[in-house]
Amino acid sequence: MSWSTFPTLRHLLLLRPRLPKPYPHPLRISSSLSSSSASSRSLSSSSFSSSSHPVPSALTQEYADDAGGSPEPPAAPSSAAGRESSVIDVNPPRGTRDFPPEEMRLRNWLFDNFREVARILSFEEVDFPVLESEALFIRKAGEEITQQLYNFEDKGGRRVVLRPEITPSLARLVIKQGKSASLPLKWFTIGQCWRYERMTRGRRREHYQWNMDIIGVSRVRAEAELIQAIVMLFERLGISSLDVGIRVSSRKVLQAVLQMYAIPDHLFTEVCVIVDKMGKITREEMEKELISTGVSSEAVKGIIEVLSLKSLSKLEEVLGSDNEAVADLKKLFLLAEHYGYSNWISFDASVVRGLAYYTGIVFEAFDREGKLRAICGGGRYDKLLSTFGSDDIPACGFGFGDAVIVELLREKGLVPDLARQADDIVFPLDEELEGPASSIASSLRKRGRSVDLVEDKRLKWVFKHAERINASRLILVGNSEWRRGMVRVKILSTREEYEIKVDELG
Incomplete structure (x- = not known):
């Protein structure tokens, strides 16, 4: 039957649209907004823009505006006359994002993949407040993250913070659960994190992060499970081992090297923070920073030489086959063969991760073309709970942010059409x-x-x-x-x- 066979249809469709009454105070956009917001609007173009909406070139310029790493100066207070003639800035705060429907569809698609991988590996979902006690994140390590907190005093005089990461919140809940929690725990969450840091491609001041953690398993099997989750996620998204690799090492490698040169234990975390910059700063700059901590020139040379190793057999020659780090890493690579993802992982002694609480195997995923920052990272943190006054429980986990992976999907033409x-x-x-x-x-x-x-x-x-x-x-x-x-x-x-x-x- 043809649509035209219903002659009454056109007559019935002469409808009168009901137009809304004019708003009594029409929106006024000041000239300063129209000229200056072009670049700032680019920031609100989320990392979740679909493939049909490429990132505008103005985004690069906005990142360049922050390249010095200095916080932008506070806005000058406006005069009464200025307040009367201007309106609120419609752009989100610098470094944050809006999620209009098309970008929300992409975010939900990615989060659905996070949840499906976690389900397949039999993890349970948990959640925590975005607002946490400041004490949970202030550590003695001198970590960069402690300088990037969105922290303030609430109206009750309590020091609070918008969480910069999720693992301490998880540790707090594990302690709160106490003996009622039946170990091992396999938990995951997808939460928003906040850091006031210099923006680059794939790095914003807020992001969502997929965390998976295993609490109560001391054997390397736990790290092997977590790496399988990461590999499964990549494969579900259409990313292959030709696109992405996972570098693996152990904090115990650096510990062994420091012991070889009789470097005091209290310098370990500070050295980790500096070594984590390998590849981001020059060798000369790294040597200068290490020496400034009190490490001898001879020890600095030894540290850099060992951490430049890319072969597990070479590491074994230096540390010996009975070294704990070597044994752990050999076990992990053996398990990788059984899991079927050995082509994804490689040994790289320079991987130490920047957070103070890691104690054993550490790992991070990277794009093989080297265009992006680390896609995700994690490791073992067996001593974290004692820093909060509780008994330690063996634990490991990873954090996987939403921004870099979408940049990679866009780079590879893998962003789906989610109309x-x-x-x-x-x-x-x-x-x-x-x-x-x-x-x-x-x-x-x-x-x-x-x-x-x-x-x-x-x-x-x-x-x-x-x-x-x-x-x-x-x-x-x-x-x-x-x-x-x-x-x-x-x-x-x-x-x-x-x-x-x-x-x-x-």
């Missing part, structure tokens, strides 16, 4: 049929169908809207059909049209 989708559009052809149309929409929704109820539009607009949201059916409620207990249905993919009884709509 809006709906099952049905219900459209009354006359104002007096709004009630019946509402009843039909409600009935379909109760059956689990996604239904958009459209009113006060012309048919041409409805068809275009159906294309925009990829609707499957258009259900028209017209007078003549409704009097017979029928509605008209158009299958939008095939252009097939038919009438059907209302109670037979499926």
Whole structure:
């Protein structure tokens, strides 16, 4: 049956759109906003922009504005006259993002993949408050992260912080659960983190992070499980071992080297923070920083030589086969063969990770072209709980941010097309049929169908809207059909049209 065989349709569609009344105080955009916000708007283009919405070049310029690493100066207070003639800046704070629908669809898609991998590996989801006690994140290590906190005093005089990472929150909950928690625990979470840091590609001042942690397992099997989760995620997203690798080492390697040169234990964490910059600063700069901590020139040379090793057999020659770090790493590489991801991982002694609480095997994923910062990273942290006054429990985990992985997906052309989708559009052809149309929409929704109820539009607009949201059916409620207990249905993919009884709509 042809659509044109219904001559009354065009006549019934001469609807009068109900235009909203003008807002009593129209929005005024100041000239300063129109000229200066072009670059700042680029920041609100989330890392989740779809492939059809490439990142504007202005984004690079905004990152360049922050390249010096210095905080931007506070805005000067505006005069009373200025306040009267200006409006609030519609851009989100620098380093943060809005998520309009198309970007929210991509974020949800990524998070769904995080959750599915965690489900496959039999992890349970947990969550924690974004606002935490400052004491949870202030450590003696001199870590860079302690200088990047969004921290303040609340109205009750308590020092609080927007969490910069998630692992300490997890440790707090483990301690709170106490003996009621049956070990081992396999927990994951997806949470927002905040750091006031210099912005670069894939690095913002807020990001979402997928964490997976295993609490109560001391054997290397736990690290092997976590690395499998990372590899599974990459494979689900279409990323191969030709695109990404995972560097593996152990904090115990550096410990062994420091012991060889009789360097005091209290310098270990400070040395870790400096060594973590390997590849980011020159060798000369690293030597200078290490010497400034009190490490001898001879020890600095030895540290850098060992941490430049890329072969596990060479490490074994230096430290000996009975060294604990060597034994752990050999076990991990053996397990990688059994799991089937040995082509993803490689030994790199320079990987130490910057956080103070790591105690054993550490790892981080990187893009092989070297265009992006680390995609994710983690390791063993067996001594973290004692820093909060509890008994230690063996633990390991990783953090996987949302920003860098989307940059990589975009780089590889792997960002999926995630257009809006709906099952049905219900459209009354006359104002007096709004009630019946509402009843039909409600009935379909109760059956689990996604239904958009459209009113006060012309048919041409409805068809275009159906294309925009990829609707499957258009259900028209017209007078003549409704009097017979029928509605008209158009299958939008095939252009097939038919009438059907209302109670037979499926």
